[in-house]
Amino acid sequence: VWAPRADAVARALLAEHQYAAAYDYLKTAVDGYEKESMAAELVKALQTMSSIDQILNRNDQANALLQRAVEASARLGSDSLAVKSRLLAAQGRLARAAGHIPESRAYFKEALVLFPQEQEKTTGDLALASISMGEAMLEAGRKEEARELFLKGLTGSENASYLLNDCLNALRGLARISTEQGNYEEALAYLHQAEGAARGVLPADHAFWAGLYDQRGWVNIMRKAAPEARADFLKAVSNAAVSPMIAAQSREGLGKAWLDAGEGAKARENLRQSIQVRESNFSSDTLSLGRVYHSLGIASDMEGDREGALQAYSRAVDALLKCGDGPERKNLLVQSYLCKAYALCDGEQWQEAVDAFEAVLPLLEGEQRSENYKQLGRCYDELGMTAKADECWKESGFPRVRRSSPVRRTDGGRISSRR
Template identity: 85%
Template sequence: RTKWLIALCLCVLVMLLEFLTYHMAYRIGYDEGMLTTPPVVVQKSDEKAMQNLSRFMADVFASRESLAGILDNREERLAWIRDPELRTETAWGLTRELISRGGAILALPAARELIDAGYAAGRCQVWAPRADAVAKALLAEHQYTSAYDYLKTAEEGYEKEGMTEPLVRTLQTMSSIDQMLNRNEQANMLLQRAVDAASHLGPDALPVRSRLLAAQGRLARTTGRIPESREYFKKALALCSQPDKTTGDLALASISMGEAMLEAGRKEEARELFLKGLSGSENASYLLNDCLNALRGLARISTEQGNYEEALAYLYQAEGAARGVLPADHAFWAGLYDQRGWVNILR
């Protein structure tokens, strides 16, 4: 028994010494490793990271469907990004890339989730313009109903953050869509809200106010309130008679002022403004309704000047632009064919 007891004690002593030696060596090695990582470890880690990144980027640029697949499974595919904010920004960057490749419809689920999460986190100032950007991409593809939902989201964010200028622009765009869809009462209400919001802008916002007045005049004329529409046009002309540029919203201002000039009998000035507005609205599909009005205005001027072939050319151009976009029961079609019939009779 004594021999076995001595042997057991020796075994325990050896195991204790081995454990203490291993633990001390491990701690020393760990501390040294934390201070100076061996170059081989760094190199292998970098190589692995680059391989993962290369595979990820290859999937991103492979096709729209591949990119959409990453977004649909982004919790898994972007898990290698540890910072939550950076992961969200990366997801939005991928969403924007998919939209830019003509995949706006494929990007909608991810866009909606990201925007809603941004609003829930109280970051409306960042995400409202992004909702606006999604809406513009949808408008470019004539997806008016989906675009309207994102515009409404952007409008709520702009209003909450007190971002007046983009709020006015968004309200007017929503109003234009309502007019295209024959929702004139809703369009009028939104225009009035835009006018009320624009009253808080500074003196540099005269072009914005004149554009809104012209839009109100056009809506009044559409609904048969002719004297009221002329009053709106007169006020619009008094505020801003000659917009100098024709890009973006100012293209709409040019068309609106052209309509005002035509109502006032100043045909040559109206023609010049219509042409400027049309040249500056090529990439703004939300201006379709206004572009159609400009083309019909140009046809009216050409008809009154006896240039019937040119008038018909403008009317055929308007028909081509509206075909497949405006619904068959839209008031535009009756007015267009009526005008074309009179031009043919005069010819």
């Protein structure tokens, strides 16, 4: 008797956003449900407590409650797999928020295996299931399925204030899908909707705000709105609850926004901070490190610091060579190699430039490959290796150009043509 009554009081308090008081009543409900072996009610109460913990920035406690719910879901009979799938997806979200990306992907992958393909209702707890599984679908690259699940979950979550955290994640998920599809204004609309839903409910130092402003900053980067992007990234990094992952992303975003404004010094300052956070916390994410080092090279180049640019491009190449294959990795590796090679040419380090041009050659096609052979021909000419130069000029298809003197960088502030 008392467990359902405590549960009902908790839900009434949640409707008024009185999370701490509701949490205490839910503890009473959980104790009663456990004693009476009421598995379905127990799982539901544990999930609600976990949602409250997430709203209150207590993610470790939230994950522990989800694990208890996973264990309790084994007693649900035919519904156990469907319930377990959404619990695992929720754990995947928490792991992702903590920066534990491989662990997060493992949770989402297992959740998708267990997820039932047919879901007719989307109200109440099934709204939560739809949102959780939408996140799993999004992580798996199944964007249209994710969009449908997010929208169904949002429709079915009306008047369920304990689902606020999940609804905010659904809105951010929809914004992510819109961004990846190039619909930047639509993405901004979802993010503004999330901001409005959380305003006055979540405290100012809640981790949600840092994540929201970081995401909005990147959308503004994509839509070429550098001043708006800088404002959002600054809000993100100034948030007291900012995570290392968000700090690294937002500092990188600030660096890119200042690059767009032609402010190399300010860009370098923020990009270096991003690298410091990444190397301290996510050194295994070599793709992201390579990307930030490449941007740092461009910023150094903008400031006329050839040695700093060369060092950054070299670090970018080293990091990217440790990555798995993929289109982003290939594009960054090509650009970093070429930038490194041109920086070496600027310093008249011809043999080192040859090594860089030769290393990138297998990755190039068409005009890029012809241009690369042309640059190799010039380097070999500077080295006095005529036979090698002849071969490269022939492969390039360009008419041979001889210079009376090497190309030099006479103006320390001039930006190299590699940009």
